[in-house]
Amino acid sequence: MTTARHTRQREVIAAVLQQAEGPLSAPELLARAQVALPTLGTATVYRTLKLLQQQGEAHAVKLDGEPLYESSGRGHHHHFSCNVCGRVYSLHSCPVALPSGTVYPGGFVVEGHEVTLYGRCPQCAEAR
Incomplete structure (x- = not known):
């Protein structure tokens, strides 16, 4: 090659x-x-x-x-996974107000987080 x-x-x-x-x-x-x-x-x-x-x-x-x-380089974002068609989408708003350095109950120090929401994407929701 x-x-x-x-x-x-x-x-x-x-x-x-x-x-x-x-x-x-x-x-x-x-x-x-x-x-x-x-x-x-x-x-x-x-x-x-x-x-x-x-x-x-x-x-x-x-x-x-x-x-x-x-x-890489898309900045902080989360994902939405459609339970019907299986596609995964990037979400550009963060539903979690938990900044790095936050001390979570029990002494856990937050360094980052990932969130995946599950449900129906707009196309699958409309088809239903």
């Missing part, structure tokens, strides 16, 4: 992550990236995700199932 091709694959995968409305699974990322690069394979996606994480350009989001991936 040539360096230019590898670079093009990395660029496409990074662009898909940046344009996504929420974190993506590796198979979702593969399907979207194959629109631009039809010959892109699963192994290349996983290798590129590992590289992007090592470079700090992407990170894994851990929910109940398989890991999902999103671009």
